[in-house]
Amino acid sequence: MTNIIKIGNTAIGGDNPILIQSMTNVDTADIDAVVAQINELERAGCEIIRASVYDKECALALSKIKERINIPLVADIHFDYKLAIASIENGADKIRINPGNIGSDDRVEKVVDCAKSHNVPIRVGVNSGSLPKDLQDEYGNSPKAMVLAAIRHVELLEKFGFYNIVVSLKSSSVLKTIDSCIEFSKVSDYPQHIGVTEAGSSRQGFINAAIGIGSLLHKGIGDTIRVSISGDPVQEVYAAWDILNALHLRHRGINVVSCPTCARKGIDVEKLAERIKHKYINETRFLKVAVMGCVVNGPGESKDADIGIAAGKDYSVIFTQGEKQMKVDNTKAFDILCEEIDKLLES
Ligand code: SF4
Numbered sequence: 001m002t003n004i005i006k007i008g009n010t011a012i013g014g015d016n017p018i019l020i021q022s023m024t025n026v027d028t029a030d031i032d033a034v035v036a037q038i039n040e041l042e043r044a045g046c047e048i049i050r051a052s053v054y055d056k057e058c059a060l061a062l063s064k065i066k067e068r069i070n071i072p073l074v075a076d077i078h079f080d081y082k083l084a085i086a087s088i089e090n091g092a093d094k095i096r097i098n099p100g101n102i103g104s105d106d107r108v109e110k111v112v113d114c115a116k117s118h119n120v121p122i123r124v125g126v127n128s129g130s131l132p133k134d135l136q137d138e139y140g141n142s143p144k145a146m147v148l149a150a151i152r153h154v155e156l157l158e159k160f161g162f163y164n165i166v167v168s169l170k171s172s173s174v175l176k177t178i179d180s181c182i183e184f185s186k187v188s189d190y191p192q193h194i195g196v197t198e199a200g201s202s203r204q205g206f207i208n209a210a211i212g213i214g215s216l217l218h219k220g221i222g223d224t225i226r227v228s229i230s231g232d233p234v235q236e237v238y239a240a241w242d243i244l245n246a247l248h249l250r251h252r253g254i255n256v257v258s259c260p261t262c263a264r265k266g267i268d269v270e271k272l273a274e275r276i277k278h279k280y281i282n283e284t285r286f287l288k289v290a291v292m293g294c295v296v297n298g299p300g301e302s303k304d305a306d307i308g309i310a311a312g313k314d315y316s317v318i319f320t321q322g323e324k325q326m327k328v329d330n331t332k333a334f335d336i337l338c339e340e341i342d343k344l345l346e347s
Pocket of ligand 1: 259260261262263264265266292293294295296297298301
């Protein structure tokens with residue numbers, strides 16, 4: 001069981017739910033743009049948001065951003081310890097640093113003192129792309145080097161009496177990410193933020209993230225997750241929920257299962273499934289909906305769905321828990337199915 005750490009108005013670690021993080025990709029100094037993006041991400045189900053703080057203006061913007069959002073805000077800092085301090089003083093609920101690139105120990109101590117006085121946790125973010133040289137020389141770019149780097153950074157914070165720590169070990173290699181997070185969990189109870197960094201774009205990014213994050217969560221490792229893709233962060237959040245739904249760790253939204261179709265299909269299954277997903281994209285209540293291409297195998301193949309549709313040539317059958325409820329004209333199938341979904345959501 002990992003330690004419990006408070007981040008703003010929420011908590012992670014221990015028995016707390018696994019929370020979904022994302023990161024803004026607009027300029028942090030552009031307060032309106034960043035607030036709009038965070039609010040959109042929050043509607044999609046984002047529970048913790050991180051923003052890059054690369055200069056003083058960004059750090060000062062945090063307090064204004066905080067006034068207009070509801071989820072904890074994490075400041076991502078590299079190199080400049082003064083920006084870490086300014087971020088905390090401007091309301092960051094957590095900071096993410098790599099103590100190895102913050103500078104001398106006394107600078108790290110100054111950041112720690114500030115974090116302590118504001119009760120703000122620090123995430124030690126180890127990335128396989130920026131490992132300490134001595135560890136790389138001895139162990140190569142390996143999970144062992146990543147774990148030792150994390151331990152070194154954690155011990156530096158602990159040396160100053162600081163234990164309000166979250167750790168992440170990320171690599172663009174799925175296997176390296178999995179192995180390093182597993183090994184770290186064997187030697188530490190600090191909560192882990194997990195994700196495959198630089199996972200790629202679209203399909204490749206989602207697959208890398210799902211395998212990396214999914215494998216770890218299935219082993220009970222991971223207290224917060226981030227799907228990192230090159231693209232719209234809102235899609236990261238939807239993908240993160242899909243991972244949690246798939247593993248039955250948390251449930252949110254309309255989960256549409258649909259058949260791969262074959263020669264028996266009576267309707268355009270993909271189009272109908274996509275229309276339903278689109279209509280209920282930010283639904284928070286959970287329901288499993290099946291869209292099946294034929295009445296022969298459809299109901300049987302989707303018995304564990306709450307509600308479904310199995311299509312015939314002109315008419316389709318709407319069923320609940322595999323039992324037939326009504327026959328509908330294909331031209332009205334979408335509307336009637338949505339009416340039935342709404343009734344179930346309200347029940
Ligand atoms: Fe084919 Fe019907 Fe199965 Fe879909 S549900 S794959 S159309 S047999």
